[in-house]
Amino acid sequence: MQVKQIAVVSGKGGTGKTSVLASFATLAGRSVIADCDVDAATLHLLLDPKIISRQEFKGSKLASIDPDRCANCDLCENACRYGAISELKVDPILCEGCGVCAHICPEGAISLEERLSGYAYISETRLGPMSHAQLQAAETNSGKLVSIVRYNARKLVEKTNLELILIDGPPGIGCPVIASMTGTDIALIVTEPTLSGLYDLERILDLRGHLGVTPLVIVNMYDINRENTQTILEYCQRQKIEIVGMIPFDPTVTEAMVACRSVIEHSPDCDASKAMETAWKAVLQRI
């Protein structure tokens, strides 16, 4: 059995990743669903997961100064490259937990403490088992938490014999996006026909060159600016990247979101749903 992994990503935020993913999960029947947007997750709003298990995520460490042992020498303050120590207090927001201060302190007054940065969850949903997570507010190291979500999703595959993992990725092209795309079969890039969408598409396509993942493109709300859509089509053609879907602007998509359902579940015959179905068939042919 060959497990396939599809990551839905976008570069630019708000292009419709989660709406596309929820629709694809509906069309796929049952699959393992992984929400890798761990700092601003929203897929659970549509899928209403019943949490089966929760694990603590300790993503990083935090320096802590024992005031009783501190000799006020300032060495730590000068050694810290993140400017995280001032007046012998550690700023938890700036501290990266590298441990240089603890090493340099002649009094042994500084220690590194693990910080609870969030939780990873395994849940059951009406569309299949789900691996997801929540990074706590103002915490760091989302890439590592994404890797845990991906690992948990693969474990779910082993347990359930399902053959498909659908991954909802975060926006951007940084650490958590790289962690979401690495080792997948297809990166499905959802873009929109705006100048920002086009610019961001070019940047995320640069990224796939580094990761060796096959990219496919969906143009969402293609009819809000047909000229830009044409530019995207031509750009993709030049780059030899396939466009598998063109989804029209359709207020039903927002209505479905408000109803907390995928647009396919909410209104299977609307224009957006039909376009999602066509796109999904095209994706299936590519895997």
Add this chain to the structure above:
Amino acid sequence: MCDVIISVASGKGGTGKTTVAVNMALSLKEPVQFLDCDVEEPNAHLFLHPLISQVKPVFIPVPKVDESLCDFCGKCGEFCQFHAIAVVPKKVIVFPELCHGCGGCHLICPSKAIVEENRQIGVIKLGQANHIQLAYGEINPGEPMPGPIIRELKKHTESGGATIIDAPPGTSCPVIESVYGSDYCVIVTEPTPFGLHDMKLMVDVLRRMEIPFGAVVNRAGVGDEKVYDYCQAEGIPVLLKIPFERRIAEAYSRGVAFTQIMHEWGERFSSLFSIIAGGICR
């Protein structure tokens, strides 16, 4: 004008951060600094068309091991919290993308076998668009860590005027780095369950960071009313509502800030700024 740093954030992507930040900057008469801290996908320059005067590389110091001096004791690998350096029996492997540039391995090496060398992870660009002094960053695709580029950008915050910061989406490290030190944060949301959910996360972040904040509701008219109920219950001021209008969406798609075609909105954005700045500078 007093020194004021206003950041624009959202939690959820695509709610209109750049729209709000750019239109607010354009609506001002005085010189203003604009820092686009979304270094993964910067977009403000697409609307501002700056004349770029300077492109500066951003580096991070990473270890370089002289294996002729190394006795493979493994202390660097044990020390590194980021697993960026590993010692196998007769070899030291460095993973530069994982390195946070703390310099710990260099400090700890008993054989002085580790020096640091600069590795470029992106650039920052400085330019001018009329009264707006723009700085934005671009991380090289494939690089995981935007933090150092954001920190470099923020060094360009000049005193003696207003600074507007366009933050990246999300609520994790790059967002924190971007809004850190702001006097006020505008949360741009939309009246949908997604917009509301991510706004709540952002509120949580800002409360922990003790940064005052208010909301701008974009695409008002779509979705539901829950975002307003939430703001009222939490005592969060709704500073501005931008309706969902095709003209606004079309202007955005062409890279046009909508106050430039709907002039009555210029005043609304400048009073948005005045209300915020007035509250801080009093």
